[in-house]
Amino acid sequence: MAKDPVPRRTLTLRDVSEASGxxxxxxxxxxxxxxxxxxxxxxxxxxxxxALGYVPNKIAGALAxxxxxxxxxxxxxxxxxxFPEVMTGISDVLEDTGLQPVVGVTNxxxxxxxxxxxxxxxxxxxxxxxxxxxxxxAARAMLQNAGIPIVEVMxxxxxxxxxxxxxxxxxxxxxxxxxxxxxxxxxxxxxxTMMPHDHRARKRLEGFEEELAKSGLEVQDREFYSGGSQLLxxxxxxxxxxxxxxxLDFLYYSNDMIAAGGLLYCLHHxxxxxxxxxxxxxxxxxxxxxxxxxxxxxxxCRHEIGRRAAEIIAxxxxxxxxxxxxxxxxxxxxxxxxxxxx
Amino acid sequence: MAKDPVPRRTLTLRDVSEASGxxxxxxxxxxxxxxxxxxxxxxxxxxxxxALGYVPNKIAGALAxxxxxxxxxxxxxxxxxxFPEVMTGISDVLEDTGLQPVVGVTNxxxxxxxxxxxxxxxxxxxxxxxxxxxxxxAARAMLQNAGIPIVEVMxxxxxxxxxxxxxxxxxxxxxxxxxxxxxxxxxxxxxxTMMPHDHRARKRLEGFEEELAKSGLEVQDREFYSGGSQLLxxxxxxxxxxxxxxxLDFLYYSNDMIAAGGLLYCLHHxxxxxxxxxxxxxxxxxxxxxxxxxxxxxxxCRHEIGRRAAEIIAxxxxxxxxxxxxxxxxxxxxxxxxxxxx
DNA sequence: AGGGTGGCCGTTACCGCTAACATAGCGCGA
DNA sequence: TCGCGCTATGTTAGCGGTAACGGCCACCCT
Numbered sequence: 244m245a246k247d248p249v250p251r252r253t254l255t256l257r258d259v260s261e262a263s264g265x266x267x268x269x270x271x272x273x274x275x276x277x278x279x280x281x282x283x284x285x286x287x288x289x290x291x292x293x294a295l296g297y298v299p300n301k302i303a304g305a306l307a308x309x310x311x312x313x314x315x316x317x318x319x320x321x322x323x324x325x326f327p328e329v330m331t332g333i334s335d336v337l338e339d340t341g342l343q344p345v346v347g348v349t350n351x352x353x354x355x356x357x358x359x360x361x362x363x364x365x366x367x368x369x370x371x372x373x374x375x376x377x378x379x380x381a382a383r384a385m386l387q388n389a390g391i392p393i394v395e396v397m398x399x400x401x402x403x404x405x406x407x408x409x410x411x412x413x414x415x416x417x418x419x420x421x422x423x424x425x426x427x428x429x430x431x432x433x434x435x436t437m438m439p440h441d442h443r444a445r446k447r448l449e450g451f452e453e454e455l456a457k458s459g460l461e462v463q464d465r466e467f468y469s470g471g472s473q474l475l476x477x478x479x480x481x482x483x484x485x486x487x488x489x490x491l492d493f494l495y496y497s498n499d500m501i502a503a504g505g506l507l508y509c510l511h512h513x514x515x516x517x518x519x520x521x522x523x524x525x526x527x528x529x530x531x532x533x534x535x536x537x538x539x540x541x542x543x544c545r546h547e548i549g550r551r552a553a554e555i556i557a558x559x560x561x562x563x564x565x566x567x568x569x570x571x572x573x574x575x576x577x578x579x580x581x582x583x584x585x
Numbered sequence: 586m587a588k589d590p591v592p593r594r595t596l597t598l599r600d601v602s603e604a605s606g607x608x609x610x611x612x613x614x615x616x617x618x619x620x621x622x623x624x625x626x627x628x629x630x631x632x633x634x635x636a637l638g639y640v641p642n643k644i645a646g647a648l649a650x651x652x653x654x655x656x657x658x659x660x661x662x663x664x665x666x667x668f669p670e671v672m673t674g675i676s677d678v679l680e681d682t683g684l685q686p687v688v689g690v691t692n693x694x695x696x697x698x699x700x701x702x703x704x705x706x707x708x709x710x711x712x713x714x715x716x717x718x719x720x721x722x723a724a725r726a727m728l729q730n731a732g733i734p735i736v737e738v739m740x741x742x743x744x745x746x747x748x749x750x751x752x753x754x755x756x757x758x759x760x761x762x763x764x765x766x767x768x769x770x771x772x773x774x775x776x777x778t779m780m781p782h783d784h785r786a787r788k789r790l791e792g793f794e795e796e797l798a799k800s801g802l803e804v805q806d807r808e809f810y811s812g813g814s815q816l817l818x819x820x821x822x823x824x825x826x827x828x829x830x831x832x833l834d835f836l837y838y839s840n841d842m843i844a845a846g847g848l849l850y851c852l853h854h855x856x857x858x859x860x861x862x863x864x865x866x867x868x869x870x871x872x873x874x875x876x877x878x879x880x881x882x883x884x885x886c887r888h889e890i891g892r893r894a895a896e897i898i899a900x901x902x903x904x905x906x907x908x909x910x911x912x913x914x915x916x917x918x919x920x921x922x923x924x925x926x927x
Numbered sequence: 928a929g930g931g932t933g934g935c936c937g938t939t940a941c942c943g944c945t946a947a948c949a950t951a952g953c954g955c956g957a
Numbered sequence: 958t959c960g961c962g963c964t965a966t967g968t969t970a971g972c973g974g975t976a977a978c979g980g981c982c983a984c985c986c987t
Contacts, residue, residue: 253709253732255973266937271975279934296730301707302648303973306942310975311644321669330663334690343704346688348676362685365643367595388638390595474875504875511877533816533846535853597943608967613945621964645943648972931986938979949968955961 254297263291274299305367314556315363316344317373319351319441323473323500324528325545326374329396332549333372340557342369351440357382364389370556376401377442392559392566394552397543398443399571406568408551412443415541415574416450419495419523422539422576424458426583428493428521431460434480434505435497437467444497447525451495464488468501477504492520499524499531499540506538506581522581537579544572596639605633616641647709656898657705658686659715661693661783665815665842666870667887668716671738674891675714682899684711693782699724706731712898718743719784734901734908736894739885740785741913748910750893754785757883757916758792761837761865764881764918766800768925770835770863773802776822776847777839779809786839789867793837806830810843819846834862841866841873841882848880848923864923879921886914 256267263270265284272278273288280288291297305311316333318326333344345368347359357379363371364385370392376399378386386393386404393405400413423431433451435444455461466484468476477500485491496502502524509516516522516536524531527542551570559566578584598609605612607626614620615630622630633639647653658675660668675686687710689701699721705713706727712734718741720728728735728746735747742755765773775793777786797803808826810818819842827833838844844866851858858864858878866873869884893912901908920926 257973267974268938269936272936275975277975279936281935284935296726298703298706298727298731300709300973302644302653302709303942304975306644306648306944307973307975309942321663321672322666324664324666327663327669361640364640367642367644384638385640389640472871472874474872476875478875507875507877529814530816532814533818533820533849535849599943609943610945610968611966614966617945619945621966623965626965642943645972646945648974649943649945651945651972929987932984934981934983936979936981939977940975941977942975943972945970945972947969947971949966951964951966953962953964955963957959957961 253300254295255300258295259288259292259297262295263288311367311369312341312343313366313368314342314344314553315347315360315366315368315371315373317347317349317356317359317363317371319349319374321346321348323498324530325526325543328545329374329549329552332546332551333553334549336550336553336557340553340560342553342557342560344372344553351438353377353379353382353440357385360385369560370394372396372552372556374398375442376403376407377440378404392556394555396548396552398446399569400446403567403569405566406552406555406570408548408555408570408572410544410548410572410574411450412446413450415525415543416447416452417454418450418574418576419447419525419541420451420454422578423493423495423521423523423582424455424460426517426521428583429460430463430488430491431455431493431495432464432466432484432488432491433462433495433497434466434468434477434484434501437469447497462495463491473498473500474504474507477501478508479504481505481508494520494522496522496524499526499528499538502538502540503531503534506534506536510535517581517583521583527577536581537577539577539579539582541574541576543574547572595642596637597642600637601630601634601639604637605630653709653711654684655708655710656684656686656895657689657702657708657710657713657715659689659691659698659701659705659713661691661716663688663690665840666872667868667885670887671716671891671894674888674893675895676891678892678895678899682902684895684899684902686714686895693780695719695721695724695782699727702727711902712736714738714894714898716740717784718745718749719782720746734898736897738890738894740788741911742788745909745911747908748894748897748912750890750897750912750914752886752890752914752916753792754788755792757867757885758789758794759796760792760916760918761789761867761883762793762796764920764924765835765837765863765865766797766802768859768863770925771802772805772830772833773797773835773837774806774808774826774830774833775804775837775839776808776810776819776826776843779811783839789839804837805833815840815842816846816849819843820850821846823847823850836862836864838864838866841868841870841880844880844882845873845876848876848878852877859923859925863925869917869919878923879919881919881921881924883916883918885916889914 260267260270273285349356372394374397395403395407397409399409466480523539527540531538602609602612615627691698714736716739737745737749739751741751808822865881869882873880
């Protein structure tokens with residue numbers, strides 16, 4: 244329990260080598276299980292390392308070997324449940340590749356993204372997984388010059404730097420619009436975030452409106468929010484938009500969290516869903532399963548996106564660059580109980 | 586768009602130094618803004634670096650300077666909203682200290698924790714923030730020998746390796762029990778996770794039961810779950826426990842998410858809350874604000890915990906080790922609308 | 928017996944950067 | 958005029974590992 248009297252400098256390979264009577268090189272070999280070492284010395288070395296509590300210095304190792312087992316993962320946010328799921332997919336795959344994900348968060352700010360990217364690249368990772376296709380020119384340049392596999396995830400409506408895995412948010416929006424129109428809804432409202440840099444939400448709305456236009460329809464009213472509890476905002480926004488435009492017969496939300504808030508509002512106020520008012524969100528978050536009725540939504544394939552992205556990195560890592568793999572996933576519409584069945 | 590014909594090796598200080606006609610050392614000084622460099626050469630160097638797209642190699646820098654601007658943050662999970670909030674607190678503080686958090690996730694497994702810790706220590710971070718006080722002996726040893734500030738967060742019921750910031754979950758449980766008993770509830774059920782390694786949930790339950798015992802009460806029935814959507818599980822467990830023990834008059838949940846599920850179940854089934862049945866959760870998650878009625882809960886001070894922990898690391902980092910700071914935060918009981926007022 | 932072979936281990940030369948010290952040039956007061 | 962102090966820059970020696978190569982020795986085959 245007592246603090247060590249001498250805060251002895253941190254251990255190095257040399258300490259282990261002296262303790263076990265072999266060269267540093269041999270210790271290095273043992274600890275990385277690379278190259279031939281006799282069983283007896285291997286055990287002696289491991290024993291010494293354990294006894295001393297030696298922890299290798301990857302900084303030195305990485306510098307010498309020019310290999311770093313890190314994968315930079317750059318995402319806008321951790322707090323909305325969608326990126327943690329992507330992370331899970333990534334971790335699942337990287338788990339047994341010797342690669343390790345390192346997360347950077349940008350808060351939907353291009354400047355922060357640039358900074359975080361710079362910071363991460365300076366650790367010379369083996370690959371980068373980054374959300375979205377929109378980056379500052381400087382960021383794109385860094386990605387291009389990094390000389391490592393890059394995977395842009397979530398979105399494929401645009402031209403990637405290298406590889407990309409995601410869905411077409413534009414088409415997702417159209418798809419949902421088509422389903423809504425087909426179900427006979429005509430007076431449609433939109434509720435979303437006020438984030439200029441959430442390009443995916445923007446693309447969904449664009450696709451949505453374009454599809455509506457085909458039927459001569461347009462979004463009748465809109466409501467935007469920023470910050471705060473999404474569930475609560477959904478509730479408040481729903482009240483606001485319905486008060487302002489009581490004749491709306493459908494509400495399209497830019498994400499499931501606010502849609503869930505809206506659903507709770509409707510249930511609470513005895514609004515006939517989906518008869519008088521239809522609702523739909525986006526993402527397919529797990530949370531929805533606990534709601535009193537199943538919300539219409541569209542699965543964004545988050546886990547799968549993470550997996551595929553990690554596979555690309557891991558594959559190129561061991562196989563040498565091939566580059567430019569574009570994987571489009573197909574989001575599935577889940578009609579749930581909040582949209583009339585035709 | 587075309588790939589560079591020559592996959593030129595990655596840039597080094599030398600490239601910048603040659604491009605700007607000064608020594609590598611001077612370039613290094615410019616890029617770190619350390620030491621005196623004349624304005625003219627500084628500009629020349631910066632210009633060259635930008636033109637080349639040079640990104641410093643922190644691996645080499647860290648090895649040479651023996652300083653790494655990383656703080657290891659080791660947490661059980663990213664998917665339950667509590668740790669992301671701790672992360673936010675940490676980031677807020679670290680933001681302007683030059684330190685950068687790096688996250689590792691253990692999934693509540695002690696073995697994984699040990700592995701993740703080993704992995705992170707091998708990058709020689711400037712400090713470690715780790716959730717909980719319970720670690721394998723090997724992990725404790727590593728923490729002790731690391732020679733860097735360690736902050737164990739969330740929990741203070743135990744003896745930390747170095748510093749600690751958190752709340753007493755034991756007392757939090759007692760506090761809630763006292764409030765419930767005071768409100769006149771007597772037949773109490775508990776619903777929680779089946780995670781042997783969630784020590785904080787265990788401590789809350791222990792405190793809870795101990796306090797009940799003072800009034801001659803005990804938990805009448807229990808229900809545990811694992812995996813899946815927490816909101817849905819809360820719903821299902823509530824149905825299960827109420828079917829089995831219909832005479833319960835209070836349900837204490839180990840977290841807010843399952844409590845919210847239970848609340849939705851009760852509202853849906855017209856159960857009189859808090860008259861016939863009281864409910865309480867734990868954590869004070871933001872989600873709750875959107876619910877139809879305010880759930881009784883207890884704020885776990887997650888953001889504040891993150892901030893304080895980061896402050897300790899940042900402080901010791903610049904001031905030299907002082908060590909052993911223990912900060913206890915006071916969780917606030919939020920009675921909400923799901924517990925009778927006395 | 929000679930020579931090949933392969934297992935085991937050590938030596939050497941870096942990896943890219945920075946701490947610490949050395950050096951050059953200049954202004955300035957005595 | 959000298960020498961001191963200062964600023965601006967260069968030189969040297971690592972940081973703690975690993976790649977690449979080389980040496981030694983036991984063993985086996987012909």
